[in-house]
Amino acid sequence: MLIAVEGCCHGELDNIYASLQDAERQTGQRVDLLLCCGDFQAVRNQADLSTMACPDKYKSMRTFYKYYKGEKKAPVLTIFIGGNHEASNHMWELPYGGWVAPNIYYLGFGGVVTVNGVRIGGLSGIFNHRHYHLGHSxxxxxxxxxxxxIYHVREFDVFQLKQLSRPVDVFLSHDWPSRIAHHGDTNALIRRKPFLKDEIYNETLAAHKQV
Structure with missing residues (x-):
């Protein structure tokens, strides 16, 4: 099974699927599954858009609504988790995950699915110490x-995932893994983004600063 992985989607489904199709034409290989690691922006309408807690430059309908309304259908099975640029009211409706459009599946606050024998787990949102030990209220x-x-990770969701008796093959998160900056050209990263230096070396670097 050939799996494609997308970072922050930001609602650009038309562009993402077009890129996959270009890659398929160039390689002669068909992608079987697309995994999206958050900031999916499953915005259905203006009401959804108004519940997004993010900079105004990201508050745009983009193209997900076409797939939600049935004007288009995802050409490949797409599985995603939530990030910190999401329509709060839409994700709130699906805490345990579910289909948001034909061929597009949300894993919920934390979930696991199996596709062609591959177990895929995911945890939506970003870490914030103020809300980690609270419930979803x-x-x-x-x-x-x-x-x-609402998009801050909760201890309860992590606890549920820890109850899995069999390991997962792929795990999705929106926060960066611990010490990720040390698994590449750290000096080049610091030259480009010097404001990250202290966090890199005291190991407090996180994917997002919006809390």
Whole structure:
């Protein structure tokens, strides 16, 4: 099975699927599965857009709504987790995951699926110490605070994933893995982004600073 992996999607499904199709034409190999590691932006309408807690430059309908409305269908099975640029009210409706459009599946706050014998797990959101030990209490109408806290990882979701009796083959997260900056050209990264230097060396670097 050939699996493609996408980082932050930001609702650009048309462009992502077009890129996959270009790669397929060039290689002669068909992609069987697309995994998206958060910031999927499953925005269905303007109401969804208004619940996104992110910079205004990301508040655009983009192209997911076409797949939700049935105007288009994903050409490849797509599985995604949530990040910190999501429509809070849409993800709130599917805490345990589910289909958001034909051929597009959300793993929920934390979940596992098996595709052609490959076990895929994922944990949505980003870590924030203020909310990690709390439950999921957010509900509409969302405040500016709950729009953000809803995408903070909870200990309960991690605990549930720890109950798995069999290992997973692939695991998706939106936060960067610990010490990720040391698994590449660290000096080049610091030259490009010197403001990350202290966090890299005291091992507090996280994928996102929006809390």
């Amino acid at each position: 957010e509900m509409p109408p969302f405040t500016s605070g709950s729009q953000r806290s």
